[in-house]
Amino acid sequence: MAILEVRDLHKSFGKNHVLKGISFDLEKGQVMSVIGSSGSGKTTLLRCINFLETADSGKITVAGDVLFDSDSKTKISEKERRNKQLKIGLVFQQFNLFPQYNVLDNVTLVPRLRAKERDDYKTNRKAIVEQIESEAKALLEKLGLSEKLENYPCELSGGQKQRVSIARALALKPEVLFFDEPTSALDPELTGEVLKVIRDLAKEKMTMVIVTHEMSFARDVSDYVIFMNNGTVLEQGTPEDVINNPKNERTKAFLMKVNG
Amino acid sequence: MVQIIHQFPTVFNALNVGFLQTLKLFLVTLAGAIPLGLIISFGSKSKFKPLSALVKTVVWIIRGSPLMIQLLIIYYMPGLVFDNNIWGGGEQGRFIASCVAFIINYACYFSEIFRGGIQSIPVGQYEAGQVLGMTKGQTFFRVVLLQVVKNIVPPMSNEIITLVKDTSLARIISMQEIIWAGQAFMKGSHGISGAIWPLFFTAVYYLAFSGILTVAFGKLEKKLSYFHE
Ligand SMILES: Nc1ncnc2c1ncn2[C@@H]1O[C@H](COP(=O)(O)OP(=O)(O)OP(=O)(O)O)[C@@H](O)[C@H]1O
Ligand SMILES: [Mg+2]
Numbered sequence: 001m002a003i004l005e006v007r008d009l010h011k012s013f014g015k016n017h018v019l020k021g022i023s024f025d026l027e028k029g030q031v032m033s034v035i036g037s038s039g040s041g042k043t044t045l046l047r048c049i050n051f052l053e054t055a056d057s058g059k060i061t062v063a064g065d066v067l068f069d070s071d072s073k074t075k076i077s078e079k080e081r082r083n084k085q086l087k088i089g090l091v092f093q094q095f096n097l098f099p100q101y102n103v104l105d106n107v108t109l110v111p112r113l114r115a116k117e118r119d120d121y122k123t124n125r126k127a128i129v130e131q132i133e134s135e136a137k138a139l140l141e142k143l144g145l146s147e148k149l150e151n152y153p154c155e156l157s158g159g160q161k162q163r164v165s166i167a168r169a170l171a172l173k174p175e176v177l178f179f180d181e182p183t184s185a186l187d188p189e190l191t192g193e194v195l196k197v198i199r200d201l202a203k204e205k206m207t208m209v210i211v212t213h214e215m216s217f218a219r220d221v222s223d224y225v226i227f228m229n230n231g232t233v234l235e236q237g238t239p240e241d242v243i244n245n246p247k248n249e250r251t252k253a254f255l256m257k258v259n260g
Numbered sequence: 261m262v263q264i265i266h267q268f269p270t271v272f273n274a275l276n277v278g279f280l281q282t283l284k285l286f287l288v289t290l291a292g293a294i295p296l297g298l299i300i301s302f303g304s305k306s307k308f309k310p311l312s313a314l315v316k317t318v319v320w321i322i323r324g325s326p327l328m329i330q331l332l333i334i335y336y337m338p339g340l341v342f343d344n345n346i347w348g349g350g351e352q353g354r355f356i357a358s359c360v361a362f363i364i365n366y367a368c369y370f371s372e373i374f375r376g377g378i379q380s381i382p383v384g385q386y387e388a389g390q391v392l393g394m395t396k397g398q399t400f401f402r403v404v405l406l407q408v409v410k411n412i413v414p415p416m417s418n419e420i421i422t423l424v425k426d427t428s429l430a431r432i433i434s435m436q437e438i439i440w441a442g443q444a445f446m447k448g449s450h451g452i453s454g455a456i457w458p459l460f461f462t463a464v465y466y467l468a469f470s471g472i473l474t475v476a477f478g479k480l481e482k483k484l485s486y487f488h489e
Contacts, residue, residue, distance in 0.1 A: 050391055078395070085393045096388035099487045100406045109402065110392045152487045172392065 001064065003028040003207055004176050009058035011041075011048055018044045019055070020231035026176070026224065029205035033218035033239070036228035037254055042211045045228070046178050050090045051081060062087045063175045089174035093181045095161045097153040097168070104149040107136040107168045139167045143197055159190035163197055170201075177201070179210040195221075215258055219243045227251045264457055270450045271442075271458045278441025279465050285358055285427045285437065290420070292363035297370030304375060322368040327361065328429050334361045335433040351436055358430040362423075369419055377412035378404075382489070410484040417477035421470045428466075438462045 002025035011019040018041045026032050034042050048055040049067070057070040066072070067084050076084070098106050111132045115121055121128060140146055143163045153161055162182055169177055182198065183191035195217050201208065202221050212218050218225060218239060225242040227235040227250075235242050235251045246252045303315040322330065335357040339345030347353035381404050389399030431439045442459035445452050452458075 052387055052390065082393045082395065085391065090391045092384060092388065094384055096382075096384035098385070098388070098403050099489050100410075110394060113394065113398055113402070154488050168392070 002026055003063050004209070005059070005061040006045075006049065007059040007061075009045070009048060009060070010056045011044055011053060012056055018231050019048065022058075022228075022231075022233055024224075024226055024233065024236065026207065026209065028175075028207055030223040031202045031206075031208045031210065031221055032224040032226065033222040034209065034211045034226050034228060035213070035215070035218060035242075035254070036234075037257075040228040041231045042228055043180055046090065046180050046209070046211060050088060050178060051085055052090075086172055087175045089169035089172060089177045091162070091166055091169055091177065091179045091182050093184050095153075095158075095165045095185070097161055097165055099153050102150050102152050103140065103145060103156070103164050104133070104136060106153070106164055107140060107171045108132050110168075111136070111171055136167070136171055139170055140164075142200075143167050144193070157190060158186040159193045162186065162194045166194075166197055166201075170206075176207045176209060179208065179212070181211050181213065183212070183214065213258060215243060215255065227254065229254070267445075267452050267455060267458075270452060271445060271455075271461070274441050274444070274450055275438055275458060275462060275465065278436060278438035278462075281355065281435065282427045282437040282465075283469075285355065285362060285430060285435070286423060288359045289362040289366055289423060289427075292359065293366035293370050296363060296367035297374055300367055300371035301374040301378065304371065319368045319371060322365055323372075327365045327426060328432050330365055331358065331361045331429060331433055334364075354430070354433050354435040357433065358435045362427070362430075366419070366423060370416070373412050373415045373419065374408075376415075377408040380411050381407055406484075407489075410487075413477060413481050413484065417473070417481075420477075421473055424470045424473065425466055438465055 004024075004026040006025075007023050009019050009022040010017075022041075022045055024032070034045065036042055044053060047053040049060055051067075055068060055070065058068070059066065059070070060068040062084075065084060065087060067087070098109065101109060112129065115128050115132060118128070137146065137149065140149060143166065145160065145163055145167065148156060148160060148164075153164070156164065162185075166177075166182075179198070183194050186194065191214070195214065198208070198210065198217075199221055210218070210222070220239075222239050225236065225239050226233045227242055227246070227248070229250050235246060235248045241247075242251065243255065246255060300315055300319065304312050304319065306312045306315070335347060335354065338347065345353075347357045385403055385407070386399055389403050394402070427437060428439045430437050431443075434440065439459070439462055441449075442462040445455040445458040447453060
């Protein structure tokens with residue numbers, strides 16, 4: 001069974017029908033890239049899956065847990081929504097780090113808040129906090145940030161900020177991690193370090209969905225590619241099929257444009 | 261000059277009593293206007309249009325008219341217009357009426373500062389909190405609040421230093437604050453009359469007080485300068 005199932009997702013903003021029935025499956029440990037021209041609905045798709053927008057209709061399932069189902073009449077509570085939210089993670093184009101916390105605290109803030117809800121928190125507090133910190137440090141070390149634990153976001157380069165925000169998302173151990181153009185806000189010379197981190201995660205079989213304009217990266221890293229056009233999935237398949245041998249005229253035109 | 265040195269202990273004592281009243285008005289105004297200002301700022305952002313329109317109108321009236329007139333209306337209107345002087349005659353009544361007028365007036369100014377401070381937080385901060393599974397309360401208190409505080413310290417410090425000087429407006433309804441105490445030595449008080457220097461000397465108190473506040477706010481601003489967006 002696929003770890004992420006999206007079925008016939010629709011979303012309109014007023015009269016603007018942005019998602020016109022998006023469906024796909026993603027297997028555990030696989031990487032899917034979402035490509036397509038500006039305004040085709042890629043960000044909206046990610047935002048609908050991550051509860052930042054509410055889809056008008058369709059169904060989203062992660063690891064057997066229904067995140068969204070327009071046919072179901074029962075409304076989910078805020079607490080349920082938060083628990084479902086933790087199955088998925090989202091890395092923003094603009095990082096959205098918390099400026100008043102240093103790098104380590106950005107990563108440990110939410111794990112520490114959640115630990116407070118544990119029954120054994122009062123008795124085991126010290127051990128729990130130490131555990132959270134050492135996990136966060138290990139994660140940051142893996143992403144090449146062990147020198148920066150005490151630094152504040154305003155003291156980091158764009159590439160470092162984005163790596164911290166990836167660490168912050170990974171610290172919650174999501175089943176699927178989503179990226180919305182993770183390198184678009186970076187200077188060209190800084191994109192490499194972020195893409196490398198994502199490649200490494202792919203090698204470790206992290207399940208990921210990546211919206212990207214970096215075609216060679218999408219080709220290398222993904223198992224599956226979908227090409228979105230005007231709110232629909234126009235073409236999907238392996239990178240070999242979609243990026244190297246596109247069938248659809250629009251896909252071809254799009255790839256011509258981004259490849260210059 | 262010799263005379264001033266002679267009069268100084270008496271005047272100093274009387275001015276201290278007046279300044280204590282000034283200080284009380286200042287502190288009560290802050291304690292009341294900050295929470296009320298927050299409520300007003302939420303009210304003016306309300307999705308319920310009649311409420312936000314009402315709140316905006318009140319804020320416009322209060323900010324658009326002199327505090328001195330508001331003081332006079334609040335103090336005299338109940339007695340002279342409605343024949344029911346809820347404030348009573350004494351200093352206690354004048355003090356409470358002054359507090360009410362100052363709290364309402366300053367809450368309206370503060371509310372605009374709070375509104376601006378909250379609006380200046382990028383929506384991405386709220387979205388990051390949500391995506392990480394934080395509750396709305398956690399996002400507000402752990403993520404947004406300190407950033408709002410940092411943003412509003414400079415305008416709030418301006419407003420609060422203005423409040424120090426504005427307290428003297430309570431003189432208009434004869435609340436016995438420091439100006440009133442200084443002026444009393446002209447007509448005659450504590451066996452001294454015809455002395456104008458005590459009134460001029462009150463300025464020293466205002467200068468010292470606003471000086472202390474300026475330094476304190478400067479420190480706070482510096483303390484919060486370790487981060488920015
Ligand atoms: N909150 C919103 N309110 C109204 N319209 C919106 C909103 N968000 C997106 N849209 C519209 O939805 C359409 C798709 O936008 P979206 O951001 O999903 O595109 P995208 O594929 O991510 O584009 P890009 O490559 O430029 O990031 C656009 O026409 C956009 O104007
Ligand atoms: Mg986008």
